Amino acid sequence: MPVSRPGPSGSGTRATDADGYGAPRRFWRGLAQHAPPGVDAVERSWRSPLRGPWLTAVYGSVLLVALPLVIITGLLDYAAYGPQFDQAFPTNVGWLRLPAFDWPTRPSWLFRVTQGLHVTLGIVLVPVVLGKLWSVLPKLFDWPPARSLAQVLERLTLLLLVGGILFQIATGLLNIQYSYVFGFDFYTAHYFGAWIFTGAFVAHVIIKFPRLVTALRSRPLGTELRTPRAATRPEPPDPDGLVAAEPGPATVSRRGAVGLVGGGALLLAVVTIGQSLDGPLRRTALLLPRGRQPGTGPNGFPVNRTVAAAGVRPEQTDASWRLTLRGGGRTVTLDRPGLLAMAQHTADLPISCVEGWSTRQTWTGVRLRDLAALAGVADPASARVSSLEKAGLFRTAVLAPNQILDPDSLLALRVNGVDLAPDHGYPARVIVPALPGVHCTKWVAEIDFRGQADG
C-alpha cells in the first residue's frame, strides 16, 4: 500500500486480520499492492484539515432530517395526481405503486405546502449535498478501491446514492425552469430515479448511522462553534480515512465551513421562497419564472400555460362557447350567461403548481356539485373535465368525489371580481382546493359526471 492509513479500528471494529481483506485474500491484497502511478501524489494532495468524521456527520445529519421530507413530499405529489384514475405519471409503475387514497381537499393549502416544500427544500439542500460530497470526495480516489466483496457492493450502492441525488436535483431544477434539455420524460425519470435514490439512501443511513452518532459525539457542537480558525486543528485519524494524511493549516474554521454551507442554503432560500408567497415579496424570487408577475390588475398573477401555447382560438371562446355536462345518459348544455345566472360562490383558494410556485386568489363561479346535480348525478363517483385544448398531457383531468363535492370546488368564471383572462382559462376553469394546478383544467368544454351506480 502506498500510504499507511490506520486500518479500520477503534469503536469495537478492531480488525482481526490486521489488513482487513475479504476472500479471496490474495486477490484483494494484490490489488492493493498494484496501485496505479499517481495514487500517492493524489493521496498527499488532500490538504484540508477540516475533512473528518465530525464535519461529514454534521452535513450528513442535515440531509438525514431534510431528505426524507423531500422524498415524502415528492411521493405525495404523485398521489395528488390521482393514480387511481391512471392520471399520475408515469402511469405504469409495477409494484412501486403507492397505496391508493383520495387526495384530500382540506386544508386548501395542503398541496401548496407539500409541493412548495418539495421544490424549495430540494433547492436549498443543494449546498448541503455539495458540502457533504466535498467532505468525502477523497474516498473516490482511495487505493485499493475495495478490500472485499462487501466494499465492492457498498460502493455500487454509493454510486446509486450519489448518482440518484444528483440526477433528481438536475432533472428537478431543469423542470422548474422549463428546460427540457435532457430529452427524456421528466416524470418517468424523476419517479423511478426517486426510488433508486431512496433505496440507496435508506441503506446508507442504516450502515452509517452508528458512525454518525460516534462522530457527532466526538466533538460537542457548542465547543466546535466557538472555535476560531486559529485554534482549528485536524481531527484525529479516523478508521474511514476521511482525515487528510498530511493536512495543511486551516484557512477556515469548522464553524466557518458549516456557516458557508448554511449561508449558501440561506442565499438560495432567499431567492426561491418568493415564488410561494403573495404580495411584494414575490419579486424576491429573482431567478425563477414565478418571481415575475406577467401583468398588473386582477388577472396579473402567474400562468402555467398560455392560451396561445394551448392553441385555444378566440372563436372557440366567444359567445358561441357552450359547456356540455354529461351524466347518467343525460346531456345538458349551458352558455356563459346561463352559468352566470346560476348560484355563484366565491372562495379564496391557492393555485399551486407542481413546479413549486403558488398564489392565492379570489375565485367566483358555480359549485361543481351544483353542476353534478344539474347533470342528474347527485352522488358522483368521478368527473372527467375536458378542455378546449386539443393536445397536451393535461387536456383532461378526472376529479374524485371529495373534489367534486367540496363546497369550495368551483367552475370559476371570474377571478378577483373580474372575468377570467384568456390565459387564466376564460370562459371557465376548474378550481378545487388542494388540487395540483395542472388538474384545475382551463378553457373547460365538457364535464362528464359518473354516478356511484355507474361503477
Next chain:
Amino acid sequence: MAERAGPTAGRDRPTAGRAGRLRAAYGAAPWHLVLVTAVIVLAGWVALRLAQEATFGRMLLWFVGAVIAHDLVLFPVYASADRVLRAVVRDRVTLLNHLRVPALGTALLFVVYSPGILRWGETTHEAATGQTQRPYLVRWLVLSAALFLLSGATYGLRAALGRRGSASRARR
C-alpha cells in the same frame, strides 16, 4: 462519492462457525449483504423496466454523467480555482475568505439557476409563463456583483477597524 464500506466493521473476532466464515470472506456482517443486495436488486429492477423506454440510454447517461460531472469536473474545477486563489493572496487568509464567500455564492446561484441564466428552454418557458428568459442573466450578474461588493465592504471595514485597533494598542 464512494466511501469505504463501514461495517467491514464486522470482523470483530475470528468468530468460529459459518457466520464467522461468511463474515470474514464477505468482509462485513450478513445483514450488510442483505441490505446492499436489496438496493442493487431494486435499482436493477427499475433499470430493466426502463430499458424498454426509447430514451433509456439518455437517462442512464444523465445518471452516470451527473456523478462524473460532479466528481471529475465540478470538484476539480472549484478545487483548482481555490488553489489558484490561495496562491495569489498567499497568507492573507481574511482576504482569501472575503473572495471565497462571494465566489461560492456566485457559483452556487449559477449552478442552480443556469437553465434560466443561459436561456435553455426559451420556447417552453414562454409557452408556460408568457415571458422570456432574458432578465435572468442580468439579475444573476447584479446579484453576484452585490455579493462581491458586500464582501469587499466588510473586508474594508474589518481592515480599517483592525488598523485602528492596532494603532490604539500601539499608542498604549
